Amino acid sequence: MLKSRPLWNQLHLSFDHFQPAELLTSSHCGISFTNVQTFFAFQLIFIDSASCICIIQLHQKSDKLSSKSEMDRILSVFLGVFVFVLLFSTAKTEDEGVVTALLAFMDKLDPGSAQIAPNWGWNASSDPCTSKWVGVTCDRDNKTVKKIVLEQLNLSGTLDVGSVCMVSNLLVLSLSFNNISGSLQPEISNCIRLTHLYLSGNRFSGNLPDSLTELPNVKRIVISNNGFAGELPDFSRITTLLTFFAQNNRFTGQIPGFNYRQLEDFNVANNDLSGPIPDDTGRFDANSFVGNQQLCGKELPVSCPLKKKKKHKLKLRDFLIYSGYVILGFIVVVLIALLLFKKKKQRDDDVKIDPSTKKSPESGHSSGSRNSRARSEFSITSVESGGVSSSMVVLSSPVVNGLRFEDLLKAPAELLGRGKHGSLYKVKPDGGVGLVVKRIKDWKISRDEFKKRMQKIDQIKHPNVLPLVAYYSSKQEKLLVYEYQQNGSLFGLLHGSQKSQMFDWGSRLSVASSIAAALAFMHQELQADLIPHGNIKSSNILLKNDMEPCLSEYGLMAIDHQDPDQTNNRTTITTFKVDVYAFGVILLELLTGKPVQDDGSGLVNWVSSVVKEEWTVEVFDKALIVEGASEERMVGLLQVALKCINASPELRPTMGQVVTIISSLKEEEEQSMTSSDP
């Protein structure tokens, strides 16, 4: 039976029949009201709103019993039966409504039932869900129609949008590769929950209705290979759209606005579109636009003509005015440049360019060409450090035997990044290995506490945690020295130029497993000292020479910056749950292949909303799907991630628990690999 959601509305209407009545309570599971005239209370209780059964309880009000009580009893029974019949009939009407709508839709789609066979189930005496009509998919409870997929069936009628959109929970409508003709009617906007509309490979014609852009949830619109014509409506209104395929139609006019930054797939090739390509992101190449004679842009061989400037004959007066503007502009530019220069000088006042580092052997650039993100060279010589070599503690590491603070300060340094918590320099002391120096300013931690913390962290070794090589502490700044890892980070592997390298499902699961194990170990060892990592993100997971992942910068951040509830009083448990949350975000990054922006909440919200809609497979990285990664194990890992990102720290698992689940997923994966080996 179909879910009877609108029944509720109708129920309220039916109460009007009993006016004057006083509504006593109203909830989703029951309603009661008193009929004042007959001194009766009815109680309608929904046993199961889905099957539309209700029980009507009739209560006589004892304090109001009168000589008319016998008469009233009869009346009450009559009223009860009446209400029951009324409700039952309205519920039935609702179910029948969807069945009727679907049959009307099919009637137009396949006139004369030329294609549909009797065993498809499409008839008025059966239920689309429980009788499993061909092409219809329902929700898990078999109550609501969610998808209609009727592809490659040679259907040659028209699309009755008015009828099909009466299926109020419809998410997917796919009618690709048939012979359907006619236009797409404006009532398409009634399909308010629709996320996927596939109409490609038919004979549709006419304009796309403006109302198509009113669909609030639509993600994929595929209308390619049809005869659609006219101008495309303004799709920039749809904020959810990920795919728009409209190639091989007869669309004219200019390409309208789209949220190009968000679109994953876009193609309007082979139409009659004209004018400039408005996509300034450059994410879609010529293939998305070719075959439109009058289209121009950097993606195509035809670049757009420059706008012709009107030629003016300059009179002397005009000349003087323009010269005035030019001089004024020049003065403003000089002033701004001076201001910027002053500001930059202030920012860099503690970073002096070491004249001895004119040229870095690695970069080959001169120190004059400084740029914060590009390769730039500084000496990390600190104003206050002034050669206080005794303040630097070099830990017992084979990597830097005999390293002196002076060597570090003198060495050419290249700025790798300026993060929220400090700057990172790559340094290569004479004859030594490459190092990185993290420079943290204004960390509100006493020298003793800092020293204790670093020594504690140094005592705990794990193969997947990058060891600290040396540290230095002064009032204003702390320096932390690590070995430089030339293979980059997990961030680079997932989203950077290295993306082209195959980062397959097995490797992703392996990274998740190694990092989880490292974190669980560190948490256990540092439990008494309450030192979490505090800043887990994919750029802090580095790849060692053997491509094994390792966590860097453990324990540098006293407070977390990813967890929304960082202001809460921290208990032993919640302190470490900050890392569990961040690890959950890493898992999402591995599963979706999408980068994390700012605090990660964007990715978390997106995944949560897709999963809620029961579109779980949508979240996975396309590369993983193409590779044929096990959906069962991807869902398993996603479930771990969702537990980790629980808004309530107490409800998040411990890293120990996370390790157990991921290890068993990894084991299953390995077993499946060996069993599928020839």
Ligand SMILES: Nc1ncnc2c1ncn2[C@@H]1O[C@H](COP(=O)(O)OP(=O)(O)OP(=O)(O)O)[C@@H](O)[C@H]1O
């Ligand atoms: N030991 C290392 N070897 C090689 N690259 C490193 C090393 N440590 C960090 N990096 C890389 O250097 C870049 C800058 O690191 P940095 O720690 O400054 O950035 P961040 O993580 O964004 O900042 P923050 O840690 O302050 O939030 C990152 O891409 C990071 O992956």
